[in-house]
Amino acid sequence: MRISTVLLAMILSVCIGGCSKLSERDLADLQSPNDIVKRQAIEKIARGERFSLSVVNQLFPDGIIEKKAVEIMARQLREEQESEDIQVAVLRAMGDVGKRIEVPVSPIIEKLKHSNPRIRLQAVESLGKIEDPQAVPALVELLKNETDRYPVIWALGEIGDRSAIPALNGLLSSEDKYVRYNANKALAKIR
Numbered sequence: 001m002r003i004s005t006v007l008l009a010m011i012l013s014v015c016i017g018g019c020s021k022l023s024e025r026d027l028a029d030l031q032s033p034n035d036i037v038k039r040q041a042i043e044k045i046a047r048g049e050r051f052s053l054s055v056v057n058q059l060f061p062d063g064i065i066e067k068k069a070v071e072i073m074a075r076q077l078r079e080e081q082e083s084e085d086i087q088v089a090v091l092r093a094m095g096d097v098g099k100r101i102e103v104p105v106s107p108i109i110e111k112l113k114h115s116n117p118r119i120r121l122q123a124v125e126s127l128g129k130i131e132d133p134q135a136v137p138a139l140v141e142l143l144k145n146e147t148d149r150y151p152v153i154w155a156l157g158e159i160g161d162r163s164a165i166p167a168l169n170g171l172l173s174s175e176d177k178y179v180r181y182n183a184n185k186a187l188a189k190i191r
Contacts, residue, residue, distance in 0.1 A: 022065040045069045046093035070103050077107035088122045095126030105132045112138050128155030140167040157186030
């Protein structure tokens, strides 16, 4: 009995140490001054490489390293010291991670005001993936920018919050048939 307990503990410790694909090293790489290393860490975190064994996932469901990574990425967005490519990669990763665990949306919402359309549109896409209703007022405000309408309409439909209905209803009378079509699809998702 005692040997089997020790053996089980050894197997579990090997699985925890060896099956975890995200590590403290990935967190260090996320903060690397080298953009290539940083980008690889961001992409790995976005893929959600946690534990490959379901038993380990049940024992450690928190995604502790993922949560730490999200904190670091949120800080990187707030500080705005990263290159455009890294900011876009971080936003994309936040959207992907946001499907699995809770992520702070306020730094992503702030990027909706960014002058760079690439960063702004990636923020829209990430907010649509995360589906947090806190983003709806900022997305509705962004609808005024005619160049960003299609992805914003999509994101509002994905979020599915009823507070977006008046803004989407207003788009049904647009001269642009694609705006009308997309608004109609978003409203169908919400209803």
